[in-house]
Every structure is written in C-alpha cells, then in structure tokens.
Amino acid sequence: MAHDTNIRKSPENEPKCRPGMFLAQPFTFIGEAVIGWINGLGTATVFLFMALLKTFRPKQLSKVVRQIYYIGARSTPIIMLVSLFTGMVLGLQSYHALVQFGAQGAVGSLVSLSLIMELGPVLTAIMITARAGSAITAEIGIQRISEQIDALHTMRINPLQYLVSPKIIAAIISFPLLTAVFDLIGIFGGYVSGVVLLGLNGGVYLHSIQTYVVLSDITNGFIKAIVFAVIVATVCCYQGYFAHMRKDSHGAQAVGLATTSAVVLSCVLILVSDYVVTSLLI
Amino acid sequence: MDTPLIEFKNVTKRFGEQTVLERVNLQIYEGQTTTIIGLSGSGKSVLLKHIIGLLEPDEGTILFRGKPLTEMKKSEIATSLSQISYMFQGNALFDSLTVYDNIALPLRETTNLKKAEIDRMVMARIEQTELAEAAHRYPSELSGGMQKRAALARALITDPRIVLFDEPTTGQDPVRKNAILSMIAQYQRKFKFTAIMVSHEIPDVYFISNRILALYDKTIVFQGTPEELGNFDHPFNNEVISSLEGLQKELTGLYSKRQFKILNHVQLERRRHFKNVNHVQLERRKSGESYCVVVFTLSNMDAIISSLGHDAAQEVIHSLGLYIDKHFGAIGGFSTRRKSNEFVTMLPFSDLVEAENILNAFVKDFQEQGIRDIWAETQKQAPSVKCVDFTIRAGIAQGQPIAEIDAVIDSAESQQKEIGRLRCAVEE
Numbered sequence: 001m002a003h004d005t006n007i008r009k010s011p012e013n014e015p016k017c018r019p020g021m022f023l024a025q026p027f028t029f030i031g032e033a034v035i036g037w038i039n040g041l042g043t044a045t046v047f048l049f050m051a052l053l054k055t056f057r058p059k060q061l062s063k064v065v066r067q068i069y070y071i072g073a074r075s076t077p078i079i080m081l082v083s084l085f086t087g088m089v090l091g092l093q094s095y096h097a098l099v100q101f102g103a104q105g106a107v108g109s110l111v112s113l114s115l116i117m118e119l120g121p122v123l124t125a126i127m128i129t130a131r132a133g134s135a136i137t138a139e140i141g142i143q144r145i146s147e148q149i150d151a152l153h154t155m156r157i158n159p160l161q162y163l164v165s166p167k168i169i170a171a172i173i174s175f176p177l178l179t180a181v182f183d184l185i186g187i188f189g190g191y192v193s194g195v196v197l198l199g200l201n202g203g204v205y206l207h208s209i210q211t212y213v214v215l216s217d218i219t220n221g222f223i224k225a226i227v228f229a230v231i232v233a234t235v236c237c238y239q240g241y242f243a244h245m246r247k248d249s250h251g252a253q254a255v256g257l258a259t260t261s262a263v264v265l266s267c268v269l270i271l272v273s274d275y276v277v278t279s280l281l282i
Numbered sequence: 283m284d285t286p287l288i289e290f291k292n293v294t295k296r297f298g299e300q301t302v303l304e305r306v307n308l309q310i311y312e313g314q315t316t317t318i319i320g321l322s323g324s325g326k327s328v329l330l331k332h333i334i335g336l337l338e339p340d341e342g343t344i345l346f347r348g349k350p351l352t353e354m355k356k357s358e359i360a361t362s363l364s365q366i367s368y369m370f371q372g373n374a375l376f377d378s379l380t381v382y383d384n385i386a387l388p389l390r391e392t393t394n395l396k397k398a399e400i401d402r403m404v405m406a407r408i409e410q411t412e413l414a415e416a417a418h419r420y421p422s423e424l425s426g427g428m429q430k431r432a433a434l435a436r437a438l439i440t441d442p443r444i445v446l447f448d449e450p451t452t453g454q455d456p457v458r459k460n461a462i463l464s465m466i467a468q469y470q471r472k473f474k475f476t477a478i479m480v481s482h483e484i485p486d487v488y489f490i491s492n493r494i495l496a497l498y499d500k501t502i503v504f505q506g507t508p509e510e511l512g513n514f515d516h517p518f519n520n521e522v523i524s525s526l527e528g529l530q531k532e533l534t535g536l537y538s539k540r541q542f543k544i545l546n547h548v549q550l551e552r553r554r555h556f557k558n559v560n561h562v563q564l565e566r567r568k569s570g571e572s573y574c575v576v577v578f579t580l581s582n583m584d585a586i587i588s589s590l591g592h593d594a595a596q597e598v599i600h601s602l603g604l605y606i607d608k609h610f611g612a613i614g615g616f617s618t619r620r621k622s623n624e625f626v627t628m629l630p631f632s633d634l635v636e637a638e639n640i641l642n643a644f645v646k647d648f649q650e651q652g653i654r655d656i657w658a659e660t661q662k663q664a665p666s667v668k669c670v671d672f673t674i675r676a677g678i679a680q681g682q683p684i685a686e687i688d689a690v691i692d693s694a695e696s697q698q699k700e701i702g703r704l705r706c707a708v709e710e
Contacts, residue, residue, distance in 0.1 A: 059390070059391065139378075142377075143376075146372060146374060146377075147370050147372055147374040148374050148375075148376055148377075150336055150370070150374065151368070151370060151374035151375075151376075153334075153335075153336060154334050154336070154366070154367065154368035155367075155387065155388040155391070155392065155436075155440075156360070156363070156364055156388075156392050157387070157388070157391045157392060162391065
C-alpha cells in the first residue's frame with residue numbers, strides 16, 4: 001500500500017489533464033500576464049527614478065544637448081511636414097462641416113483648439129516615437145547585447161547616467177518644443193486650406209483663434225507633451241536596456257522585438273495617458 | 283607564499299537549473315600573468331566576470347587581498363574594483379565613437395583631468411598600441427587586430443593594477459594572436475599590472491604566463507606553472523590540452539613542448555626496443571645512442587618589437603620557426619618553440635660531431651639566404667621599416683638517453699653563440 005501511495009504522490013505519475021485544469025488555464029494566463037505587467041511597470045518606474053536621480057551630475061549638459069539634437073532638432077522636418085498636412089486636412093474638413101451651418105468663421109478656432117489641446121501633443125509624441133524612440137531602443141539594445149553596457153560598468157561609468165538620463169531629459173525638453181512647432185505649422189496649414197484654397201477670410205480665421213484659444217489650452221497641451229516625453233523616453237530606453245532579458249528571443253532578434261515593443265507600447269500608452277491627463281485637466 | 287590578490291573559496295554559480303561553476307577554489311597573485319584555460323563553454327568568462335563584479339556567486343566567497351568582498355563596505359568594494367580593467371572577448375568598443383573617443387571615455391567620465399592632459403594620455407596609448415593612423419576612425423572601419431589593440435588601449439588608459447583579458451586573441455590569425463599575447467606580456471612587464479587572462483591558445487599562452495589555472499568539469503582542477511602543468515596527471519591533460527594543442531602548429535609549424543617531449547620519448551623507446559631485438563645492429567650504432575639538441579634564440583625581442591611592431595616581430599619568429607623546421611625536418615630532426623623567442627631542435631640520431639656539421643651547414647645556408655628570406659617576409663608586415671637590427675644565436679649540446687632533456691637544453695642554451703645578424707636590412 002505504501003508503495004502505491006508513493007506512486008500517486010510522484011509528480012510524473014500525476015494525471016496530465018485534470019478536469020479543472022482547462023478551466024483554470026485562462027485565469028492562470030491572465031494572472032501571469034497581469035503580474036508580469038505590474039512587475040514591468042514597477043521596474044520601469046524604478047528605472048525612471050534612478051535615471052532621473054542621475055540627471056544633475058557633472059558632465060551631463062553636453063550629453064543632454066547632443067540628445068536634444070538627435071531627438072529634437074533632427075525630428076523637426078518630419079514634425080513640420082506632418083503638422084502642415086494635419087492642419088490642412090483639419091481646415092478642409094472643418095470648413096466643409098461648418099459651412100453647412102454657416103459657421104465657417106469658426107474654422108480657425110476649431111483647427112487651433114484641436115491641434116493645441118489634442119492632435120499636437122499626441123501626433124508629435126507618436127512621430128517622435130517612430131523616428132527617435134525606435135532608434136533609442138535599437139541603440140541601447142545593441143549596446144547591451146554587444147557588452148558595451150557591461151564595459152561601462154567595468155569602467156566605473158554608470159550606464160543610467162551615461163546613456164539613459166540624458167535621453168529622458170532631452171525628451172522632456174524636446175517634446176514641448178516640437179509640440180509648439182507642430183501647433184504653429186498646423187495652424188498655418190489650416191490657414192492655407194481654409195483661407196488660401198477655400199477663400200475664407202484671413203482676418204476671420206486669425207480672429208477666431210485669438211478669441212477662443214486661452215493660455216490654459218496651451219499649458220495643458222504642453223503638460224501632455226511632457227507626460228508623453230517621460231513615457232516614450234522611459235519605455236524606449238527600458239526596452240533597449242533590458243533587451244537581453246527577453247524570454248521570447250535572443251541577440252539581434254531580441255533588439256528587433258524590443259524596438260517593436262517599444263514603439264507599440266509607447267503609442268498605446270500615449271493614447272491611454274492622453275485620456276487620463278485630459279480627464280484630469282478638464 | 284604572499285596573500286593572494288584575489289582568492290575564490292568554494293564559489294558556485296548557477297544560471298537557472300544549470301550549474302556553471304561548482305565549488306571553485308583559486309588564488310591569483312599580484313604582479314603575475316595568470317591564465318585560465320579550459321574548453322569553450324566551460325565557464326571561464328563567467329569566472330572572470332565574478333572578479334570584476336559583473337556577476338556575484340550564488341555560494342562561496344571572493345576575497346580581495348585576503349578580505350571577503352561580502353564584508354567590505356560599498357566604498358571599499360568600489361575602490362577595489364576601480365583598480366581592475368576588463369578587455370572583453372568581443373572588444374565592446376562603442377561603435378558610434380572613434381578609437382580616440384573610445385580610449386578617452388574612461389578618463390572623460392571618471393576623472394576631472396583637463397582636456398589637454400586627457401589628449402596627451404590618449405595619444406601616448408595610441409602611439410604605444412600602434413593605432414596612430416586609426417585614431418579618428420570608427421571601430422567598424424578597423425581590422426580585428428586593430429580593434430583588439432583599441433580595446434587594450436582603453437583597458438590600460440586608467441593605469442589599472444589588474445587587467446582581465448577575456449580571450450584576447452579570438453578570431454585572429456596565428457601571427458596576430460601571438461602579436462597580441464606578446465603585446466600583453468610587454469605591457470604587463472612595462473606597467474607592472476596583474477594580468478588575468480582567459481585563453482584557448484595552448485601552448486602560446488604558456489610563453490607569457492606565470493601561472494595556469496585549469497577549469498574542467500565546473501571547477502579548477504590545476505593551479506601552477508606551465509611546466510608543472512606538463513606533469514599534471516589528470517583527464518584534463520588528455521581531453522583538453524591535447525584537443526587544444528591540435529592548433530598549436532599555426533604560428534611556427536613546430537611541435538608543442540609536450541609533443542616534443544613525447545616524440546623524444548618515443549624515439550628513445552624505439553631505440554631501446556631496437557636494442558633488445560638486434561644486438562648486432564646495436565653494437566654497430568652504439569655511438570648513435572646519444573642525441574643532440576640545438577637551441578636557437580632570437581635576441582633582443584623588445585628592441586625588435588619597438589622597431590617593427592608586434593605583428594612584424596611575430597612574423598620574424600614565424601619565419602625563423604619555419605626555416606628551422608624546413609632545414610632540420612628534412613634530415614629527421616624535430617623542433618619546438620620553447621620560449622617566445624627560443625626554438626629547440628632535436629637531432630635524435632646524431633652525435634656531437636655530426637650535429638655540429640649539420641649546424642654549420644645550416645648557419646652557412648642561413649647567412650647566405652635564410653636571414654634575407656626572414657627579412658623579406660617581415661617587410662610584408664612592416665613595409666615602412668627600412669632599418670632593424672636583430673641577432674640569432676645558436677648553441678648545441680649532446681645528451682644521453684638517461685639524461686633529462688631539460689638539462690641538455692639548458693646546456694645547449696648556455697653555449698650559444700651568434701650565427702646571424704641583420705642590421706638595416708644588410709647582413710653583416
């Protein structure tokens with residue numbers, strides 16, 4: 001009897017499929033995913049905190065300036081292009097919608113408020129994620145898998161201070177500036193389509209902007225831009241920094257997947273946080 | 283013996299279910315070159331990463347100058363680790379920085395030195411590592427050997443007391459492999475740092491190592507001098523040394539010291555067998571019971587390296603080894619590289635008179651043609667060098683089967699005299 005009991009207790013002799021297992025599997029999967037996500041969130045928060053702690057250290061300024069150039073200055077042309085056509089489309093759509101009610105005079109305010117409060121910060125953040133965020137993840141990921149980050153450790157150089165902190169600070173500075181560029185060029189795009197192409201009065205267009213746009217709208221837009229900057233920079237740096245710990249792949253493939261994850265996660269978090277911040281600011 | 287600089291006591295490291303190091307005990311002493319040898323994937327790099335603090339042991343203790351790291355304050359650990367530099371297997375150079383910037387990076391980030399001072403120190407290292415023309419190029423634009431030198435220059439820029447080399451010769455051709463090892467040995471002597479190296483390059487690493495640590499089956503099975511390793515009776519010697527030694531002929535085309543001794547032993551055994559089965563012939567060849575050993579030395583290696591550079595200096599050794607082997611191999615002799623600049627040739631069936639005649643013929647041939655051939659090969663590595671001075675010495679000694687081969691070699695070495703000299707590409 002004792003022998004029988006031992007057999008039953010042995011894990012390899014346990015039945016492979018118990019009736020409850022099928023029911024439990026989805027909950028196990030969801031539970032593991034949620035725990036993993038919360039773990040990741042916690043680690044990323046600590047990662048951000050540690051990087052920010054390293055901000056005000058000597059020799060950081062030149063690195064921050066260099067990153068502002070890469071993240072900010074070099075993203076300007078694409079931001080200008082996207083904002084111009086976004087403004088033009090907004091002007092076109094809003095003109096055709098408002099003209100039905102004889103309210104085409106409000107095109108300027110509609111275009112400018114849409115851009116300043118919503119589209120400017122969101123589209124700027126998404127464009128920078130696509131252009132600079134992916135590059136940040138790939139750069140740090142390659143540095144990780146080629147042991148360059150380990151080399152920094154051996155040289156007594158803190159990798160968070162050297163690699164991550166300047167990027168986060170540069171993003172916090174660049175995002176609002178690029179958002180401002182986006183807003184201005186977008187409003188100009190609305191002017192081109194509404195006034196130049198569709199014959200709306202230019203004075204009316206500008207006057208409606210002056211009348212309906214208040215300082216808090218602009219401030220709120222910039223607050224969003226800063227929130228997005230922190231999210232995008234942290235997510236992109238974090239994904240690259242821990243590319244070697246991915247369970248789904250290794251080496252160059254891990255860097256590729258980390259880059260994809262960084263872009264997708266950043267975009268999703270931009271939209272989620274946009275709702276949260278908007279609901280808090282309204 | 284002195285307190286070890288670094289000591290492992292029962293260090294165990296696991297990655298998940300896999301145990302990589304198990305109860306590892308080792309001692310590393312200050313000022314020496316210690317080489318850790320073992321097969322690929324045996325945990326050599328993991329062991330090295332424990333020394334620099336990139337990994338921590340799951341069990342056991344690591345002591346630095348006799349004090350456990352676990353009992354040190356954070357600042358003490360930082361001070362200890364700041365004396366260590368690490369040269370990665372894959373170099374780990376920053377590919378977005380030029381060679382100059384890579385080498386300057388530790389100074390810029392961890393010191394408050396002025397720009398001019400950093401520039402002076404970096405340029406000095408660049409000159410020493412023969413990277414002047416590559417200073418403003420990116421790592422991806424350099425050859426493998428130049429990348430290694432850049433990584434070495436970066437590792438040495440902070441004047442570390444301890445330098446760890448993780449397979450510094452990986453992916454290099456035989457001449458460059460030996461050039462890198464020679465460079466490490468030269469810098470170790472010059473800057474007096476403690477070198478800890480992981481390598482497969484058997485027997486080449488023996489020439490520059492004071493101590494060998496053998497990692498086998500997750501633990502250190504041998505600690506001692508390269509000579510002591512030759513007498514180490516353990517499966518490691520058969521399984522690891524033999525398999526790695528298969529590649530040893532790359533640089534010189536010669537036997538390793540171990541294979542040389544085995545070959546010598548086999549020759550003597552054959553002769554004993556011959557003695558047992560054929561007394562008549564034995565009597566006839568009685569005078570042939572002795573053998574002769576010739577020791578060749580390329581003098582003043584440091585001066586050659588400083589004139590020609592490491593690569594070309596290794597080419598001189600390579601060509602000399604080939605030339606000796608070609609000449610003596612044709613008449614039944616066999617040779618080995620004994621030191622980085624010394625060769626030993628065994629003439630198993632010659633007495634002293636016969637061996638001297640053979641050597642004289644070699645010297646004549648060498649002076650007429652050999653030295654020119656060696657210089658011609660060397661100039662391919664260093665085409666800009668027009669003037670160099672090197673001397674080759676040789677000594678001969680007769681041994682008996684009962685005599686220790688090492689004593690005969692020492693005797694030959696002590697009787698060396700100059701057999702060839704090259705100065706400014708003109709034979710004298």
